[in-house]
Amino acid sequence: MTNNNYSKSLGDIQLTPVTSAWMHEMMDHTEIVENLLDTYGSPLNIHHLPSFQKNISDYLEVFKKFEVEGQIYFARKANKSKALVDTALKSGIGVDTASYNELKQAIEIGGTEHNLILTAAVKNRALLELAIMNHITIIVDNTDELQMANQIAGELEKECSVGIRLSGFQVNGNKLYSRFGFDIERDRHNLKIWFSDKATFPHLKLSGFHFHLNGYSIEERGEAAIQTLEIIQEFRQQGNSIDFLDIGGGILMNYLESHEEWVNFQNHLRDAILGKREPITFQNNGLGFEQETNKMEIRGNLSTYPFYNEIHSTDFLSQILSYQNSFGTSVAELINSANIQVRIEPGRSLLNQVGVTLAKVAYRKLDAQGNWLVGLEMNMSQLKSSSADFLLDPFIIYKNRPEVIEEAKLFLTGSYCLEQDVLLKRELTFPNLPSRGDMILFVNTAGYMMHFYQTESHLFNLSQDLFLEKFEKLASELFTTDSSVN
Ligand SMILES: Cc1ncc(COP(=O)(O)O)c(C=O)c1O
Numbered sequence: 284m285t286n287n288n289y290s291k292s293l294g295d296i297q298l299t300p301v302t303s304a305w306m307h308e309m310m311d312h313t314e315i316v317e318n319l320l321d322t323y324g325s326p327l328n329i330h331h332l333p334s335f336q337k338n339i340s341d342y343l344e345v346f347k348k349f350e351v352e353g354q355i356y357f358a359r360k361a362n363k364s365k366a367l368v369d370t371a372l373k374s375g376i377g378v379d380t381a382s383y384n385e386l387k388q389a390i391e392i393g394g395t396e397h398n399l400i401l402t403a404a405v406k407n408r409a410l411l412e413l414a415i416m417n418h419i420t421i422i423v424d425n426t427d428e429l430q431m432a433n434q435i436a437g438e439l440e441k442e443c444s445v446g447i448r449l450s451g452f453q454v455n456g457n458k459l460y461s462r463f464g465f466d467i468e469r470d471r472h473n474l475k476i477w478f479s480d481k482a483t484f485p486h487l488k489l490s491g492f493h494f495h496l497n498g499y500s501i502e503e504r505g506e507a508a509i510q511t512l513e514i515i516q517e518f519r520q521q522g523n524s525i526d527f528l529d530i531g532g533g534i535l536m537n538y539l540e541s542h543e544e545w546v547n548f549q550n551h552l553r554d555a556i557l558g559k560r561e562p563i564t565f566q567n568n569g570l571g572f573e574q575e576t577n578k579m580e581i582r583g584n585l586s587t588y589p590f591y592n593e594i595h596s597t598d599f600l601s602q603i604l605s606y607q608n609s610f611g612t613s614v615a616e617l618i619n620s621a622n623i624q625v626r627i628e629p630g631r632s633l634l635n636q637v638g639v640t641l642a643k644v645a646y647r648k649l650d651a652q653g654n655w656l657v658g659l660e661m662n663m664s665q666l667k668s669s670s671a672d673f674l675l676d677p678f679i680i681y682k683n684r685p686e687v688i689e690e691a692k693l694f695l696t697g698s699y700c701l702e703q704d705v706l707l708k709r710e711l712t713f714p715n716l717p718s719r720g721d722m723i724l725f726v727n728t729a730g731y732m733m734h735f736y737q738t739e740s741h742l743f744n745l746s747q748d749l750f751l752e753k754f755e756k757l758a759s760e761l762f763t764t765d766s767s768v769n
Contacts, residue, residue, distance in 0.1 A: 404463065415439055421445050557580075644658070691717075
């Protein structure tokens with residue numbers, strides 16, 4: 284199936300990404316990729332909607348397996364594309380919105396009170412008005428928000444459905460800190476009083492409880508679910524008809540093929556930081572690892588996303604639902620006996636295998652230290668998350684691949700006027716040094732990597748988003764621009 288015009292980064296230290304057939308189909312069609320970049324500019328984000336639909340149905344299967352009433356709310360903050368919102372709604376799931384524009388657009392695409400929620404971290408009057416006018420459930424973070432939502436609902440003569448965001452759960456004797464939400468211990472009493480009758484917030488209807496935890500612990504999510512279900516019980520006893528428990532997002536995703544490669548990379552990185560081997564990152568960047576002063580020891584942790592995970596996606600959700608309380612009752616059993624809907628808000632993991640980012644090679648040069656720098660027509664904000672580096676081997680697509688292999692070690696650099704605009708901090712090894720006009724494909728970038736931190740410095744255009752539906756034979760006409768979705 285594949286031609287030999289493309290290859291992923293090779294060499295001693297590889298981080299082989301999990302890929303899908305549709306990605307290889309694209310790389311196999313050099314002319315189509317080139318044509319797309321010529322038409323839409325570089326970089327370019329491509330989304331494959333059938334992969335998104337598959338992820339949706341896989342999560343729904345988990346709910347079925349556990350016989351719980353579950354619903355997915357796609358956290359669209361992970362990716363701006365309208366096509367994903369449209370696909371989510373058409374697939375019968377909901378969308379979690381986090382700003383005025385996200386909510387407004389989701390309503391325009393066809394979302395309603397039945398499939399949208401609002402979880403924005405900051406909600407101004409305009410946003411609350413929009414949600415209340417459209418009967419969208421608002422996940423409330425603090426008392427000022429409760430008061431403002433109540434006041435606006437009163438003025439608009441509407442009832443406003445709210446969910447309370449909780450935090451501060453106790454796990455193994457530690458209290459989980461979060462800057463978000465009401466504290467489950469300190470604020471519990473007040474919340475119960477405020478919602479015990481209609482006197483305090485006459486225009487609010489308490490519909491559910493919500494949490495979203497930082498990090499990726501199954502245990503913490505299991506404990507938080509159990510503690511929230513206890514609260515739900517207490518509120519129901521005082522007459523509140525609570526409809527849902529929302530356990531947020533943060534479901535782990537797996538990006539890499541090999542555990543061995545993942546461990547090997549970290550060992551080599553530590554050795555490089557200690558000077559035991561040649562650097563494997565740009566200017567020997569430790570990506571969070573540092574050498575202990577005057578010692579041959581490493582301190583700190585790798586400050587990247589944990590790119591390799593054995594338990595991820597549906598298994599991760601299954602394990603939360605299987606998590607047991609001290610009496611041996613699972614979260615799923617507790618949900619069922621509470622007869623309540625469980626909601627999840629996956630962003631990243633629902634986008635697994637959904638997107639790639641393509642960019643054109645602009646130049647090659649040797650720096651003064653003898654490193655090959657390959658400049659791409661893109662900038663660091665267009666492949667960026669909160670992670671210190673995106674640790675997946677990218678692919679090179681050669682326009683005309685040289686006949687003789689001459690491996691080239693290199694770094695990919697971007698177009699911002701910053702020394703740190705090095706797109707991947709890892710040194711890469713391609714079978715041949717790329718030439719101008721060759722193309723680079725970054726795999727699995729749909730979750731947070733494309734848009735979340737994208738800026739327009741130097742007035743560069745924002746990258747364009749295209750999507751692909753199911754196809755039999757790849758052709759340029761099959762790619763549709765996201766701006767055409769309405
Ligand atoms: C409230 C809330 N829900 C859902 C998500 C999505 O999380 P993830 O993309 O890790 O699944 C986030 C991410 O920040 C969030 O803040």
